[in-house]
Amino acid sequence: MEQVLAALDSPVITLALLFVFVLLFLLNLLTMLQVRRLRKQLRRFMSGGSGESLESSLHRLLDEADAIKQKQSDQQFQLNRLTQKVAAQCGNLAMIRYNAFGDIGSDLSFSLALLDDSQNGVVVTSIYGREETRVYAKPIQGGTSSYHLSDEEKAVIKQALNPTK
Numbered sequence: 001m002e003q004v005l006a007a008l009d010s011p012v013i014t015l016a017l018l019f020v021f022v023l024l025f026l027l028n029l030l031t032m033l034q035v036r037r038l039r040k041q042l043r044r045f046m047s048g049g050s051g052e053s054l055e056s057s058l059h060r061l062l063d064e065a066d067a068i069k070q071k072q073s074d075q076q077f078q079l080n081r082l083t084q085k086v087a088a089q090c091g092n093l094a095m096i097r098y099n100a101f102g103d104i105g106s107d108l109s110f111s112l113a114l115l116d117d118s119q120n121g122v123v124v125t126s127i128y129g130r131e132e133t134r135v136y137a138k139p140i141q142g143g144t145s146s147y148h149l150s151d152e153e154k155a156v157i158k159q160a161l162n163p164t165k
Contacts, residue, residue, distance in 0.1 A: 090114040090121045094159035096152055100127045111152045113160040119143035123153050 046054065092115040100109035108128035115121035123145070125136045138147045143161060145153075 087117040090116050092116065092121075092160045092163065094156050094163070096156045096159070098152055101129060109152075111150070111156040113140070113153075113156040115140060115143075115157070115160045119161060123149070123157060125150070125153055 093113060095110055095112045097107040097110045099107050109126060111123060111125045113121065113123045119140065119142050121140050123138050123140055125138075127134045127136075138145045138149065138153070140157065143157060149157070
């Protein structure tokens with residue numbers, strides 16, 4: 001036992017123990033700082049306005065997420081219905097004015113095409129003459145009609161179907 005005590009008196013062992021002590025002290029400080037930071041995060045995470053538990057907060061959030069999903073599904077259904085309704089409207093239209101007869105001096109005749117996105121609708125043509133004016137309406141199905149179409153009517157249908165050209 002005396003030999004062990006004599007060995008502890010040596011300066012090398014004292015320095016080694018001092019080094020280990022300082023190292024352990026620094027590790028302890030780092031650990032305390034980490035614990036303080038984690039406690040702060042835990043307090044922030046667990047704080048609630050009414051002091052409710054974490055489990056009840058998660059249930060409430062899950063219920064809200066389900067309600068939002070249901071509302072989004074309902075809105076998507078309504079959006080699809082409106083898209084179909086808008087596609088069925090006669091939103092593609094075009095008009096061409098022209099002189100039906102060479103001896104009358106103005107472009108008072110016209111053809112008007114009203115078509116939906118499925119190329120269905122009507123073409124209305126008004127032929128202006130000195131003595132009379134006639135108006136014709138021809139149904140359009142798939143971009144064509146079962147009735148004879150004039151060149152102006154064909155042109156106005158093409159223009160209604162391709163508005164940028």
